[in-house]
Amino acid sequence: MAPLIIDSYTPPVKEKLFTIIDNKAYDITDFVQEHPGGAVIMTQLGIDATEAFHCFHPSSTQEILSDYYDAELTKKLGLAELKESDSSFLKDVRALKEQVAKEGLFKSNLLFFLLLGLSNLGIFGLSLAILYIFGGHFLGVIASAMLLGLFFQQCGWHAHEYLHHQVFESRVMNNWVGGYFFGAICQGFSPLWWKDKHNTHHAAPNVYTRDPDIDTHPFLAWSENAMELYSELNDQELGSQLKKFMLHNQPILFFPLLAIARLSWCTYSMWFALSNGQLGDSKKMFVPVSPIEPACLFLHWIIYSWIAVSLPGSWMLSLLFVFVSQVTCGILLASVFTLNHNGMRVVTSEDAAKMDFYTLQCETGRDVHPSYFMTWFCGGLNYQIEHHMFPTLPRHNFSLVSNRVRDLCKKHGVSYHCTGFYEGTMEVLARLDRVAKTIEKGLKDAPHQD
Numbered sequence: 443m444a445p446l447i448i449d450s451y452t453p454p455v456k457e458k459l460f461t462i463i464d465n466k467a468y469d470i471t472d473f474v475q476e477h478p479g480g481a482v483i484m485t486q487l488g489i490d491a492t493e494a495f496h497c498f499h500p501s502s503t504q505e506i507l508s509d510y511y512d513a514e515l516t517k518k519l520g521l522a523e524l525k526e527s528d529s530s531f532l533k534d535v536r537a538l539k540e541q542v543a544k545e546g547l548f549k550s551n552l553l554f555f556l557l558l559g560l561s562n563l564g565i566f567g568l569s570l571a572i573l574y575i576f577g578g579h580f581l582g583v584i585a586s587a588m589l590l591g592l593f594f595q596q597c598g599w600h601a602h603e604y605l606h607h608q609v610f611e612s613r614v615m616n617n618w619v620g621g622y623f624f625g626a627i628c629q630g631f632s633p634l635w636w637k638d639k640h641n642t643h644h645a646a647p648n649v650y651t652r653d654p655d656i657d658t659h660p661f662l663a664w665s666e667n668a669m670e671l672y673s674e675l676n677d678q679e680l681g682s683q684l685k686k687f688m689l690h691n692q693p694i695l696f697f698p699l700l701a702i703a704r705l706s707w708c709t710y711s712m713w714f715a716l717s718n719g720q721l722g723d724s725k726k727m728f729v730p731v732s733p734i735e736p737a738c739l740f741l742h743w744i745i746y747s748w749i750a751v752s753l754p755g756s757w758m759l760s761l762l763f764v765f766v767s768q769v770t771c772g773i774l775l776a777s778v779f780t781l782n783h784n785g786m787r788v789v790t791s792e793d794a795a796k797m798d799f800y801t802l803q804c805e806t807g808r809d810v811h812p813s814y815f816m817t818w819f820c821g822g823l824n825y826q827i828e829h830h831m832f833p834t835l836p837r838h839n840f841s842l843v844s845n846r847v848r849d850l851c852k853k854h855g856v857s858y859h860c861t862g863f864y865e866g867t868m869e870v871l872a873r874l875d876r877v878a879k880t881i882e883k884g885l886k887d888a889p890h891q892d
């Protein structure tokens with residue numbers, strides 16, 4: 443199943459950073475620090491990046507690719523002898539992608555996205571109207587704040603699809619409407635922080651140490667591989683005791699943690715935007731952040747604070763408004779988000795290198811049975827497998843390709859998991875429980891060092 447036979451050629455070129463695109467090797471040693479897409483490029487070092495490359499770039503990037511083509515590297519890699527990928531699944535998915543493009547399914551219906559955006563702004567308007575009329579009563583405040591939480595959640599989905607370039611052909615328009623407007627001003631998330639994290643997740647979903655979405659230690663451990671992170675625990679230290687407590691109770695702590703997810707993402711966003719993409723970590727790769735980002739984020743917090751403090755009742759009602767809107771959004775966003783991959787197979791980098799790009803995407807993703815409500819509520823992310831295979835496919839066309847993806851998976855014996863919202867949530871909790879128990883047992887059985 444291995445997509446390209448590059449492993450055996452790796453040793454002579456270790457000193458260079460390279461990646462393979464369409465059977466050619468590119469020397470990206472000096473380019474990685476300047477890469478406009480940031481650190482995601484590091485997930486594709488020394489491996490076949492063909493699919494990832496075509497997923498993320500406009501066709502214009504192809505023109506600058508030749509600047510990095512390395513004849514010497516190519517010679518060392520013996521690329522002349524490289525044969526085409528031997529994964530029949532990969533070939534079939536490429537053919538499906540061509541067919542889907544031929545049918546025009548990558549083209550978005552702008553009216554659909556306009557109505558979707560307007561209906562969500564309607565939810566915001568309703569939240570404000572309730573606050574205006576019933577803002578002096580705690581029930582009115584709770585109802586308004588819950589609607590605001592729903593509005594925030596839906597803005598997250600809008601930002602997601604625009605920043606995957608599903609909507610407009612113009613990347614600039616997608617970045618403005620989805621990134622600055624829905625993402626930063628309405629939702630309070632930095633579009634670049636999100637892209638940096640989310641695109642890395644797409645390039646390496648559920649790959650241990652590479653996918654930032656499963657890097658939730660010490661709050662939640664998603665795979666037994668995380669055992670190594672607990673091996674140094676010392677019962678005398680408060681920090682260690684706390685980590686053990688979190689691990690032991692992770693299925694119970696899961697929902698309270700979801701509730702603070704939004705605040706955590708907003709904090710990271712602001713930090714990312716103000717630290718020019720480095721999050722205070724000097725080793726993190728530089729991502730140039732436009733000053734428009736922090737400006738939009740400040741605007742978000744000014745408008746939000748203004749709404750909260752201008753409530754007619756006491757300051758307790760203002761606090762209630764903030765609390766309920768944050769918790770509602772955190773739970774609504776994260777309960778969908780965790781269903782996408784959590785509790786599904788987690789692989790090591792070595793395992794991932796042996797899988798082709800699409801097998802990795804299918805086997806680590808979970809679909810949730812679609813209905814009009816579910817697809818709206820999840821922002822189309824209930825078609826997670828299809829979304830990962832074709833990230834630029836607009837939400838309204840997922841249903842037109844999902845059967846074909848499922849059939850291909852069946853034909854090639856690749857896992858395709860689709861379940862209900864409740865059953866998926868139970869799977870996530872069961873995984874948390876199993877991982878916690880396995881790690882605890884491993885720690886108990888490990889020989890003690892004196």
Ligand code: HEM
Pocket residue numbers: 461468470473477478479480482483485486491494495498499500503506507510605607613637641645
């Ligand atoms: C030599 C190889 C590469 C070159 C020359 C290159 C070049 C670029 C350029 C010019 C952009 C800006 C595109 C735009 O204007 O929208 C970009 C963005 C990006 N690149 Fe690369 N890239 C390379 C490899 C990769 C690889 C291997 C990955 C993936 C895993 C990757 C992921 C991305 C992502 C996620 C973005 C951000 C896209 C967005 O803003 O929506 N790149 N790259």
